[in-house]
Amino acid sequence: xxxxLIPLAPSNRRCLPEHLRDxxxxxxxLHQAHIPGDRLRAADILQVTHGAHRALTMPLTGWETLGYxxxxxxxxxxxxAVVVKRARAVASHQTAxxxxxxxLPPWLQDDDGLIHVSRPHARGVASRRGVVTHGRTVPAExxxxxxxxxxxxxxxxxxxxxxxxxxxxxxxxxVAGDGIVKRPWTPQGRLEPLTTVQxxxxxxxxxxxxxxxxxxxxxxxxxxxxSDAATETKMRLALVHTGLPEPELQLILDPxxxxxxxxxxxxxxxxxxxxxxxxxxxDEAQKLxxxxxxxxxxDAGWAQIWATVEDYRDDFRRVIHEVRCRRDEVEGQG
Numbered sequence: 276x277x278x279x280l281i282p283l284a285p286s287n288r289r290c291l292p293e294h295l296r297d298x299x300x301x302x303x304x305l306h307q308a309h310i311p312g313d314r315l316r317a318a319d320i321l322q323v324t325h326g327a328h329r330a331l332t333m334p335l336t337g338w339e340t341l342g343y344x345x346x347x348x349x350x351x352x353x354x355x356a357v358v359v360k361r362a363r364a365v366a367s368h369q370t371a372x373x374x375x376x377x378x379l380p381p382w383l384q385d386d387d388g389l390i391h392v393s394r395p396h397a398r399g400v401a402s403r404r405g406v407v408t409h410g411r412t413v414p415a416e417x418x419x420x421x422x423x424x425x426x427x428x429x430x431x432x433x434x435x436x437x438x439x440x441x442x443x444x445x446x447x448x449x450v451a452g453d454g455i456v457k458r459p460w461t462p463q464g465r466l467e468p469l470t471t472v473q474x475x476x477x478x479x480x481x482x483x484x485x486x487x488x489x490x491x492x493x494x495x496x497x498x499x500x501x502s503d504a505a506t507e508t509k510m511r512l513a514l515v516h517t518g519l520p521e522p523e524l525q526l527i528l529d530p531x532x533x534x535x536x537x538x539x540x541x542x543x544x545x546x547x548x549x550x551x552x553x554x555x556x557x558d559e560a561q562k563l564x565x566x567x568x569x570x571x572x573x574d575a576g577w578a579q580i581w582a583t584v585e586d587y588r589d590d591f592r593r594v595i596h597e598v599r600c601r602r603d604e605v606e607g608q609g
Contacts, residue, residue: 299329299357324358347373356423362401364392366426378454380447430478437487452498453508513591536571545605546577
């Protein structure tokens, strides 16, 4: 049966040296091992990219072992690293966004099966199968190595996201920004943020003029540390866009107490707290915590608004209305 492979002479059907079985190699390395070049056409050898090959039995790292529930790239990290390096580029845009774990709009969430890289315009397009080239110069301070892959820093990746969004789509960029400047919650306490607004601002400045830079600059003024989820950011922006004041994020009823009821956001001047109760709040243990939280705010005389996914789908119109009613009620009494 024809397989499309060119049969090798018996003298060429030799095992690869042990040191070549767990690494990507090229013809030069093969020559140094005194193995004929046509050995690369054997069925046990896979071409990773032009000029780079590996043994089919080479042990590869699973993305799940690196902490990714869903693979950010369809190819294993060892292959991605080789492709990017041989393209003399840096992984960027969609590939970098997934490697960094950004919160993305729906149309950017699906893996397109391609590796996106950036390299200066002067180098031209990296004409490699499965590679998309973005003509961008990336300064050394905006490059890091993740899992052996040269990739744009989290700050530069956020700046590049602006180029992938329709012009003027600021809110989606704010959602992504909030997601990387927040202090992630853990049972042991909140962690340090991945970056800061100032570092994002510096990265945009280094990027210079590019498609999306105006969107990025507008988003920088709206990013806040304190939103634990994209839905919370969307609720905050909905309130602000209608002219209401900025709510206080991660509002605590009594900051002087070691344990005190909290809320996603609120207005201390109106004694109003807002909760976004998403899917995690359906957990029975979480329901007990929420009940304790709600009672604490109620006993303190605060008004509460509970937002759900239905409010999210309706652009938080009900929430906005209830916030205005509470504002008018409190200020009318004054």
